Amino acid sequence: MGEFEGKVVLITGASSGLGAETARLFAKEKASLSLTGRNEENLAKVAEECKALGAEEVLQIIAHFDSRQGIEKTINETIKKYNKLNVLVNNAGxxxxxxxxxxxxxxxxxxxxxxxxxxxxxTQLAIPFLEKTKGNVVNISSSSSQMSTKLELMVYCMSKAAVDQFTKSLAIEMAKKEVRVNAVNPASVPTKIFRKVLKTEDDYKKYYETTGPMHLLHERNVTAREVADAVLFLASDRATMITGTRLNVDGGRVIAGQ
Ligand SMILES: NC(=O)c1ccc[n+]([C@@H]2O[C@H](COP(=O)([O-])OP(=O)(O)OC[C@H]3O[C@@H](n4cnc5c(N)ncnc54)[C@H](OP(=O)(O)O)[C@@H]3O)[C@@H](O)[C@H]2O)c1
Known part of the structure; x- marks a missing residue:
């Protein structure tokens, strides 16, 4: 029996990178998935993989989060299909x-x-449904919430510090309802997120060569699977006494301050 059998897991930004890998891991645990993305082709590919891996059902939602419409569509379509929600993974970024x-x-x-x-x-729209299932929220934050690097990511770092504070404030607010709220804070994972910033293949390669040794463990970048494992753990019943936490998946990079 899968750990998430009979549970509905909504993952935003599941068409690529960490969201896609997280979806695949929940699929192996037989979750019913609601996956969002903007790129239809990529999302469909991830959905197919999830079905093959064991997901009970997979709903694909094309949603842009720069508008209220995309946010409402995501929750409405999820509830319309499944009529419940157990886990919300706020991953798109x-x-x-x-x-x-x-x-x-x-x-x-x-x-x-x-x-x-x-x-x-x-999360605001999801809360009434999470209260009913005593479900939980996992926010994908970043090690950048705690470290200001020389990598010129000021506004991004500020946004992830806000995600950490959102996590803690909401965890306090929802504890009486037994809805848990946690964050996973990865360090560098080679995904397409930096493609916009690092335009050439050479820049991309050099960037991740620079960040690799900054992680104390193994002196390499983090893998998407290592992040997905942390998300799955926090979302599971093995973490029933964990709320308001920030779980760094960073090979010790934050404590080293680099
Ligand atoms: N990679 C890292 O090193 C790293 C480290 C720490 C934290 N994180 C965090 O991890 C999360 C996932 O990042 P990733 O590395 O997996 O990046 P990614 O591969 O670029 O994936 C980002 C996801 O977010 C979706 N997305 C982007 N803009 C959107 C918008 N305006 N509306 C709706 N969806 C949107 C993308 O959809 P489409 O591709 O379909 O457009 C994609 O599914 C982000 O919150 C990021 O800040 C990443």
């Missing part, structure tokens, strides 16, 4: 490279809309 000189109001709004505002309002 974006990065811009910014310094005090290069930050613009547009970059600030886009980053905070996707990384902070969308998780908050998705």
């Amino acid at each position: 974006i990065v811009y490279s910014t310094t005090i000189n290069t930050a613009t109001p547009e970059i600030f709004d886009d980053t905070f809309n996707i990384n902070v505002k969308a998780p908050l309002f998705l």
Whole structure:
């Protein structure tokens, strides 16, 4: 029997990277999945993989989180299909490279809309259903919430610090209802998120060569599977006494401050 059999898990940004790997792991545990993305082809591919891995059912939702419509559509379609929700994984996110000189109001709004505002309002709409199932929320934050690096990610770091605070505040608010709220904070995982920032293949390769040794364990970057394992654990009944926590999946990079 799968650990998530009979449970409905909604994962945002599941068309790629960490969200896709998290979806595959929940699928192996027989969850019923609701997956969002913008790229239809990529989302369909992940959905097929999840079905093959053992997901009970997979709902695909094309949703853009820069609008209220995308947020409402995600919750409405999930509830319409399954009529319940056990786990919400707020994973969709974006990065811009910014310094005090290069930050613009547009970059600030886009980053905070996707990384902070969308998780908050998705969760707001999900809460009545999570209360019924005594479910939980896992927010994908980042080691960047705690470290300011030399990598010129100021606005991104600010947005992830807000995600950590959202996690803690909501955990306090929801404890009496037995809805748990936690965050997973990965360090560097080679996914497509930095493609926009690191335009050439060479820049991309060099970036991850630089970040690898910053992780004390194994002196390498983190894998998507290592992040997905942490998400699955926090979402599971093995974590029934864990709420408001920030779980760094960073090979000790945060404690080393690099
Ligand atoms: N990779 C890392 O090193 C790292 C480290 C720490 C934290 N994180 C966090 O992990 C999360 C996932 O990132 P990733 O590395 O897996 O990146 P990714 O491969 O680029 O995936 C991002 C996901 O978010 C979706 N998304 C982006 N903008 C969106 C929007 N405006 N509306 C709706 N969905 C949107 C993307 O959809 P489409 O692709 O379909 O457009 C995709 O499914 C993010 O919150 C990120 O901040 C990543």
